[in-house]
Amino acid sequence: MTSKFGKVRTCNVVPPPDRGQAECNIAVLGITGSGKSALTVKFLTKRFISEYDPNLEDTYTSEEIVDQHPVLVKIMDTADQDGPVNCERYLTWATAFLVVYSIDNRQSFEGCQQYLDAVTLHTKGLQPKTAIILVGNKLDMERYRQVSKSDGVDLASRYRCLFFEVSACLDFTSVQHMFYEAVRETRREAERTLPVRPLFITEDKPVVSLSSASLLTPCFKELPSPATAKLVTVKSSRAQSKRRAPTLTLLKGFKIF
Numbered sequence: 001m002t003s004k005f006g007k008v009r010t011c012n013v014v015p016p017p018d019r020g021q022a023e024c025n026i027a028v029l030g031i032t033g034s035g036k037s038a039l040t041v042k043f044l045t046k047r048f049i050s051e052y053d054p055n056l057e058d059t060y061t062s063e064e065i066v067d068q069h070p071v072l073v074k075i076m077d078t079a080d081q082d083g084p085v086n087c088e089r090y091l092t093w094a095t096a097f098l099v100v101y102s103i104d105n106r107q108s109f110e111g112c113q114q115y116l117d118a119v120t121l122h123t124k125g126l127q128p129k130t131a132i133i134l135v136g137n138k139l140d141m142e143r144y145r146q147v148s149k150s151d152g153v154d155l156a157s158r159y160r161c162l163f164f165e166v167s168a169c170l171d172f173t174s175v176q177h178m179f180y181e182a183v184r185e186t187r188r189e190a191e192r193t194l195p196v197r198p199l200f201i202t203e204d205k206p207v208v209s210l211s212s213a214s215l216l217t218p219c220f221k222e223l224p225s226p227a228t229a230k231l232v233t234v235k236s237s238r239a240q241s242k243r244r245a246p247t248l249t250l251l252k253g254f255k256i257f
């Protein structure tokens with residue numbers, strides 16, 4: 001078929017996105033002491049914080065560029081004292097979950113299952129699917145390891161989720177990669193579930209870019225303009241009744257290496 005634009009053919013492509021703000025809400029879960037705060041802070045600041053208030057539960061917002069596309073990453077560093085009991089606050093909020101255990105603590109690994117159960121039960125049948133990542137933290141504690149890597153792999157495959165072993169006190173890149181994978185998984189799922197409808201496009205020049213960030217849904221849309229600097233903000237979720245310290249003491253009360 002020809003037209004005044006040249007040769008035309010019918011293709012199935014994803015419709016152009018609406019231009020809004022790309023967001024990815026990541027909830028970090030796991031039993032106390034597994035390293036949720038340390039991983040969150042490492043990702044946000046590239047630093048390892050060794051002392052913290054275990055009762056804090058905060059949500060952080062950071063402007064990131066993932067695969068050349070800007071995204072507002074929101075991270076809820078949860079503080080469940082009794083496992084996933086009152087977990088509606090993050091189950092309904094998150095588009096991705098990091099379920100963290102410590103490789104030197106078998107109990108923390110066993111504790112992961114209740115989080116994985118809660119998340120998979122809540123997200124069952126949801127479209128787009130929710131990204132879930134199992135994280136074995138404290139990789140630097142190899143000599144005290146109580147959870148083998150294959151145990152982690154097996155658990156992850158049982159719940160069909162991604163799996164990483166990292167350390168909050170070693171290299172930043174692998175921690176960043178893990179958070180970025182949560183963003184990518186959310187993106188991929190958003191793309192996968194977009195309705196496909198036929199469009200006419202010319203063969204002479206591309207009309208619609210099929211780059212990953214151009215295929216976005218309302219839960220994951222593009223930022224209007226690229227972010228130039230990393231901006232991290234902190235917001236109290238006020239979800240945790242045991243919360244004691246004010247949010248903005250985040251970096252004041254910590255030892256930073």
Ligand SMILES: Nc1nc2c(ncn2[C@@H]2O[C@H](COP(=O)(O)OP(=O)(O)OP(=O)(O)O)[C@@H](O)[C@H]2O)c(=O)[nH]1
Binds near residue numbers: 036037052054080166
């Ligand atoms: N060696 C080592 N220690 C870590 C690592 N990550 C965290 N820690 C330490 O483990 C302890 C618990 O870390 P947190 O990040 O506070 O753990 P959490 O899961 O947030 O704990 P809650 O806030 O109580 O829920 C702290 O003393 C951290 O310094 C790690 O990768 N390696």
